Amino acid sequence: MPEATILYGKPVVEQIHAQIRQRVTALTARGVTPCLATVLVGDDPASATYVRMKSNACRRLGLRSVPIHLPSNTSSQSLVDTIQRLNADPQIHGILLQHPVPDSIDERVAFDAIRLDKDVDGVTSAGFGLAAFGRPAHRACTPQAILHILDFYQVPLTGRHAVVLGRSAILGKPIAAMLLNRDCTVTICHSRSQDIPAIVRQADVVIAAVGRPRFLQGDWLKPGAIVIDAGYNEGNVGDADFASCVEVAGAITPVPGGVGPVTIATLLLHTVAAAEQQA
Amino acid sequence: MPEATILYGKPVVEQIHAQIRQRVTALTARGVTPCLATVLVGDDPASATYVRMKSNACRRLGLRSVPIHLPSNTSSQSLVDTIQRLNADPQIHGILLQHPVPDSIDERVAFDAIRLDKDVDGVTSAGFGLAAFGRPAHRACTPQAILHILDFYQVPLTGRHAVVLGRSAILGKPIAAMLLNRDCTVTICHSRSQDIPAIVRQADVVIAAVGRPRFLQGDWLKPGAIVIDAGYNEGNVGDADFASCVEVAGAITPVPGGVGPVTIATLLLHTVAAAEQQA
Numbered sequence: 001m002p003e004a005t006i007l008y009g010k011p012v013v014e015q016i017h018a019q020i021r022q023r024v025t026a027l028t029a030r031g032v033t034p035c036l037a038t039v040l041v042g043d044d045p046a047s048a049t050y051v052r053m054k055s056n057a058c059r060r061l062g063l064r065s066v067p068i069h070l071p072s073n074t075s076s077q078s079l080v081d082t083i084q085r086l087n088a089d090p091q092i093h094g095i096l097l098q099h100p101v102p103d104s105i106d107e108r109v110a111f112d113a114i115r116l117d118k119d120v121d122g123v124t125s126a127g128f129g130l131a132a133f134g135r136p137a138h139r140a141c142t143p144q145a146i147l148h149i150l151d152f153y154q155v156p157l158t159g160r161h162a163v164v165l166g167r168s169a170i171l172g173k174p175i176a177a178m179l180l181n182r183d184c185t186v187t188i189c190h191s192r193s194q195d196i197p198a199i200v201r202q203a204d205v206v207i208a209a210v211g212r213p214r215f216l217q218g219d220w221l222k223p224g225a226i227v228i229d230a231g232y233n234e235g236n237v238g239d240a241d242f243a244s245c246v247e248v249a250g251a252i253t254p255v256p257g258g259v260g261p262v263t264i265a266t267l268l269l270h271t272v273a274a275a276e277q278q279a
Numbered sequence: 280m281p282e283a284t285i286l287y288g289k290p291v292v293e294q295i296h297a298q299i300r301q302r303v304t305a306l307t308a309r310g311v312t313p314c315l316a317t318v319l320v321g322d323d324p325a326s327a328t329y330v331r332m333k334s335n336a337c338r339r340l341g342l343r344s345v346p347i348h349l350p351s352n353t354s355s356q357s358l359v360d361t362i363q364r365l366n367a368d369p370q371i372h373g374i375l376l377q378h379p380v381p382d383s384i385d386e387r388v389a390f391d392a393i394r395l396d397k398d399v400d401g402v403t404s405a406g407f408g409l410a411a412f413g414r415p416a417h418r419a420c421t422p423q424a425i426l427h428i429l430d431f432y433q434v435p436l437t438g439r440h441a442v443v444l445g446r447s448a449i450l451g452k453p454i455a456a457m458l459l460n461r462d463c464t465v466t467i468c469h470s471r472s473q474d475i476p477a478i479v480r481q482a483d484v485v486i487a488a489v490g491r492p493r494f495l496q497g498d499w500l501k502p503g504a505i506v507i508d509a510g511y512n513e514g515n516v517g518d519a520d521f522a523s524c525v526e527v528a529g530a531i532t533p534v535p536g537g538v539g540p541v542t543i544a545t546l547l548l549h550t551v552a553a554a555e556q557q558a
Binding site: 108112124125126127128129130132133135137158159161167169173176177180183185186187188189190192193194199 | 391404405408409411412416437455456459464465467468469471472478
């Protein structure tokens with residue numbers, strides 16, 4: 001049996017980077033340097049790594065990044081105050097609040113304090129609603145990265161059945177809404193769903209976003225299905241069991257080297273768009 | 280074959296009305312009369328009827344209603360100005376902008392001008408997002424009415440497969456999100472979906488919300504499925520073909536006398552809740 005096509009993130013990233021470079025050059029000529037503020041609360045080493053990767057990517061592509069690191073005992077109000085200061089700062093075009101924040105903070109309140117036009121990570125309730133309604137707003141970055149990959153590899157979506165495994169606010173819910181707006185029939189499964197393999201077997205496109213290592217099994221798939229693995233678990237392992245899925249799928253994103261790097265590129269692209277809109 | 284149980288709206292409405300009366304009495308004792316502003320733009324006779332039904336229901340239950348009727352040539356900006364005046368008026372607790380508005384107006388911009396705590400019809404993008412995330416916000420009234428009916432008749436939802444036919448911003452999308460948060464596996468179908476009958480056949484619960492008369496056919500159903508008909512078409516006809524569905528379904532809401540009256544009661548309940556929060 002032929003093995004699946006591997007949908008690498010790299011060429012998608014390169015295409016997005018080329019766009020970013022061009023638009024940053026145009027902005028710089030007008031005296032504007034796109035600037036992303038990254039807010040990290042607490043000492044989670046993985047979160048610190050993610051923030052550093054985003055800052056490094058900014059630097060490589062000519063964007064500024066302003067890293068803000070708050071202690072783990074930061075109050076919700078103090079975090080909201082920090083965000084409002086960034087909202088009011090005309091030098092800052094985009095704000096990233098790294099998820100997750102410590103349990104003592106109401107993350108939703110903090111996310112929703114971000115000004116809509118600076119919400120380049122697409123985490124506000126209003127931004128989610130506008131995205132679900134197909135209206136202008138920065139999309140949540142990981143779901144948008146998934147669409148970038150599907151579009152880059154010309155995966156047809158209209159009328160196709162997409163099954164989304166996971167219902168998180170930053171991934172499962174927005175990718176379901178965005179695939180619906182791309183005219184997919186969309187099914188959302190989660191920890192309380194019954195007989196997930198039987199549902200997955202109907203899918204033309206499967207989005208694995210449950211946060212459980214190697215959850216999606218190859219023998220659940222319809223032969224030829226497109227698998228997008230949006231998971232990232234300890235030990236560089238995705239939410240799909242790559243070894244078995246690659247035998248049955250028509251195409252599959254790898255982990256690492258699939259959705260992750262495209263997500264970072266998408267965040268930068270949104271920051272550039274925010275700078276264009278605000279400048 | 281036994282016919283389906285008919286899920287009448289009337290006892291659900293009576294239960295909600297009893298709650299409203301009690302809470303209105305408590306508010307009145309504090310000198311507060313819950314007040315709903317209804318905004319009607321243009322001369323659509325059906326819309327005028329809906330608004331009048333809502334105003335009449337307010338009066339019968341001790342709420343005030345302030346009807347505002349704007350001409351069909353009202354500009355988006357002028358409508359937004361009217362809404363902002365109502366936002367700022369402490370006598371007004373809830374604002375209903377009757378859908379649809381004339382084509383010359385950007386309905387989404389008008390909806391999103393409604394202050395979140397006065398959005399008793401649950402139409403703002405932020406309110407939609409908060410509902411999708413399971414956070415406090417007035418829910419969209421028709422989807423919430425559907426949940427009121429399902430709960431009143433003790434229809435189990437956890438782990439069940441719900442199929443939503445329709446993806447509108449005020450019905451299909453929010454009911455899908457709300458059923459997902461009630462632990463249903465949710466599939467959303469629409470005009471571009473393929474083989475809808477095969478998808479419906481898997482459903483434990485079917486929500487008909489396509490706006491096409493008698494669309495859902497009985498022979499698409501799994502025997503015993505619960506059918507919620509959220510449609511309302513000319514001639515008092517729903518989106519389900521009642522005659523054929525009643526033969527196969529386990530239970531079904533009628534049209535008229537099903538979801539419609541519960542929706543109006545839900546709007547009033549939200550207005551009372553808004554008055555409690557604001558007073």
